[in-house]
Amino acid sequence: xxxxxxxxxxxxxxxxxxxxxxxxxxxxxxxxxxxxxxxxxxxxxxxxxxxxxxxxxxxxxxxxxxxxxxxxxxxxxxxxxxxxxxxxxxxxxxxxxxxxxxxxxxxxxxxxxxxxx
Amino acid sequence: xxxxxxxxxxxxxxxxxxxxxxxxxxxxxxxxxxxxxxxxxxxxxxxxxxxxxxxxxxxxxxxxxxxxxxxxxxxxxxxxxxxxxxxxxxxxxxxxxxxxxxxxxxxxxxxx
Numbered sequence: 074x075x076x077x078x079x080x081x082x083x084x085x086x087x088x089x090x091x092x093x094x095x096x097x098x099x100x101x102x103x104x105x106x107x108x109x110x111x112x113x114x115x116x117x118x119x120x121x122x123x124x125x126x127x128x129x130x131x132x133x134x135x136x137x138x139x140x141x142x143x144x145x146x147x148x149x150x151x152x153x154x155x156x157x158x159x160x161x162x163x164x165x166x167x168x169x170x171x172x173x174x175x176x177x178x179x180x181x182x183x184x185x186x187x188x189x190x
Numbered sequence: 191x192x193x194x195x196x197x198x199x200x201x202x203x204x205x206x207x208x209x210x211x212x213x214x215x216x217x218x219x220x221x222x223x224x225x226x227x228x229x230x231x232x233x234x235x236x237x238x239x240x241x242x243x244x245x246x247x248x249x250x251x252x253x254x255x256x257x258x259x260x261x262x263x264x265x266x267x268x269x270x271x272x273x274x275x276x277x278x279x280x281x282x283x284x285x286x287x288x289x290x291x292x293x294x295x296x297x298x299x300x301x302x
Binding site for chain 1: 221223230231232233234235238248249278280284286287288289290291292293295296
């Protein structure tokens with residue numbers, strides 16, 4: 074069974090600083106895909122960034138980057154130069170490479186990020 | 191830009207009643223999904239579909255049916271709504287099984 078765990082319930086940071094959100098996962102698959110999503114206060118869920126397990130380089134997208142540590146089954150999200158509008162709930166999700174016709178994502182419970190001025 | 195819409199955006203239903211939640215996407219995506227989100231939790235997959243006229247069970251299908259009459263439309267049906275089905279429901283689509291999913295705005299369902 075797959076499992077995604079986000080141990081940080083909430084994080085508070087000052088604007089313009091860097092924050093890292095943790096995520097660890099469990100899977101028996103050798104190939105898998107990891108995603109980070111953001112849920113805003115309005116409830117909107119937005120895709121941020123992904124990491125494919127076979128890629129050694131950490132993914133980056135704007136002021137988001139990932140710290141992928143495969144031996145530790147860990148995929149941290151790093152947000153640099155945080156802005157007030159980064160305040161949201163951040164979800165880590167995993168899709169294993171089993172079942173040819175499913176894109177099933179397994180989600181963590183989320184980390185609340187609060188960015189203060 | 192990806193476009194997934196859901197209707198209604200909120201609904202109050204009575205226990206034992208029938209509820210239909212609708213999802214429409216203009217992305218030309220083959221894959222569509224229904225998730226539920228409970229307060230303070232991540233999303234859990236209810237049903238999904240990879241082609242019109244075919245649906246598959248997700249992790250928590252009990253009490254739910256799904257219908258995919260066309261590539262663009264995917265419905266979630268609660269034949270006999272129960273209190274435990276009070277939640278926010280999200281529809282999503284993706285172009286391939288490997289790609290990221292694009293989510294709709296959600297439907298807040300309250301069963302009384």
